[in-house]
Amino acid sequence: MFTGLMRTMILYILIIAGVRLMGKRQVGELEPSELVLSLIIADLASVPMQDYGIPLLTGIVPILTLMSLTMILSVLTMKSVRFRAVLCGRPSIIVQNGTLDQKEMAKTRLTLDELLEELRCKGYTDLSQIKYAILETNGQLSVLPFANQKPPTARDLKVSVEEGGLPRVVVSDGRLLEGNLKLLGHDRPWLDRQLTQRGCRDVSQVFLLLVDETDAVYFAKKES
Amino acid sequence: MSCVKRLYIAAGLLVLLLAVSLTNAWYAQSITGDMREQLRQAQELAEREDWSRAEALTRQVYEDWQGHHFYFHTLMRHSDTDQVLRAFRQVLEYLQLQEPDQYNAANADLMAQLELLAEMEQATVVNVL
Numbered sequence: 307m308f309t310g311l312m313r314t315m316i317l318y319i320l321i322i323a324g325v326r327l328m329g330k331r332q333v334g335e336l337e338p339s340e341l342v343l344s345l346i347i348a349d350l351a352s353v354p355m356q357d358y359g360i361p362l363l364t365g366i367v368p369i370l371t372l373m374s375l376t377m378i379l380s381v382l383t384m385k386s387v388r389f390r391a392v393l394c395g396r397p398s399i400i401v402q403n404g405t406l407d408q409k410e411m412a413k414t415r416l417t418l419d420e421l422l423e424e425l426r427c428k429g430y431t432d433l434s435q436i437k438y439a440i441l442e443t444n445g446q447l448s449v450l451p452f453a454n455q456k457p458p459t460a461r462d463l464k465v466s467v468e469e470g471g472l473p474r475v476v477v478s479d480g481r482l483l484e485g486n487l488k489l490l491g492h493d494r495p496w497l498d499r500q501l502t503q504r505g506c507r508d509v510s511q512v513f514l515l516l517v518d519e520t521d522a523v524y525f526a527k528k529e530s
Numbered sequence: 531m532s533c534v535k536r537l538y539i540a541a542g543l544l545v546l547l548l549a550v551s552l553t554n555a556w557y558a559q560s561i562t563g564d565m566r567e568q569l570r571q572a573q574e575l576a577e578r579e580d581w582s583r584a585e586a587l588t589r590q591v592y593e594d595w596q597g598h599h600f601y602f603h604t605l606m607r608h609s610d611t612d613q614v615l616r617a618f619r620q621v622l623e624y625l626q627l628q629e630p631d632q633y634n635a636a637n638a639d640l641m642a643q644l645e646l647l648a649e650m651e652q653a654t655v656v657n658v659l
Contacts, residue, residue: 358608359607359608360607360608361603361605361606361607361608362604363604363605364607367547367551370543370547371547373540373543374540374541374544374547375540375544377536377537377539377540378537378540378544380536381533381534381536381537382537385533
């Protein structure tokens with residue numbers, strides 16, 4: 307029992323560290339090599355966790371090997387376009403100027419139902435609205451509508467809008483984040499004034515206080 | 531962390547793993563080779579009816595095996611190491627009973643198990659395939 311507990315902890319920490327080292331992309335968007343890695347690692351880790359007759363190292367060594375190989379492959383894919391194309395494939399244009407490319411669909415083994423479902427998920431029900439639909443190497447479908455189907459932007463409408471800036475959390479659940487307050491160029495008296503204006507005496511009464519670069523404040527009082 | 535640094539770390543780790551696995555192969559071969567040689571000498575002593583020296587030598591090999599318990603237990607399959615342990619006990623029993631036929635068979639089996647244990651760790655194409 308103790309062996310199982312310790313092995314699970316070691317393998318779990320090892321995998322978390324590995325995934326963290328591989329970067330954020332690993333978690334959200336899996337390339338083929340990364341998907342394979344995730345599947346194999348899960349299996350490799352579970353075997354020595356359950357079978358105490360196998361040394362822990364027989365699980366750790368393949369995991370470390372896989373992580374090293376993945377790291378090498380990810381650096382090589384960054385450095386070489388050709389290598390990236392071989393390992394990850396190339397994006398496929400499925401819809402061009404509102405017309406389906408049936409050969410490309412067959413090549414990528416994308417069924418009509420799957421394509422229409424993806425398009426509906428992205429808010430498109432009419433293929434004639436779509437200039438390009440591209441199946442990316444991570445399996446996601448990117449949809450680019452015709453220019454006349456895109457919602458107008460402020461620039462298109464020739465409207466002047468103010469930049470809001472990045473809001474930073476200054477008070478979170480009654481705790482003051484002094485680092486963020488300093489980054490915004492404010493001090494404690496400024497914060498106290500803001501709190502007084504909103505009927506609070508102390509940060510402990512504040513649930514959330516956000517301040518952006520233009521000094522716009524979002525305030526939420528803590529419910530008693 | 532820069533790309534090149536990641537590449538060096540990963541390549542370094544792979545090289546380290548390779549070096550450790552090759553060292554392990556050499557070490558396993560070296561330990562079990564010595565043990566097999568001593569067991570062979572013990573068998574020669576037993577054939578000359580020198581049972582007490584044969585037993586002392588086998589016991590010494592057994593203690594040597596026990597001395598490497600951590601190494602074997604952390605790197606080899608436990609079922610294989612347990613089998614070797616059982617074979618040692620069997621050989622020692624036959625030595626005490628001074629049963630030449632049974633002892634020879636059990637000792638040959640023990641030596642073969644030790645050989646296979648090391649062979650499993652060797653960097654050979656056969657093992658990889």
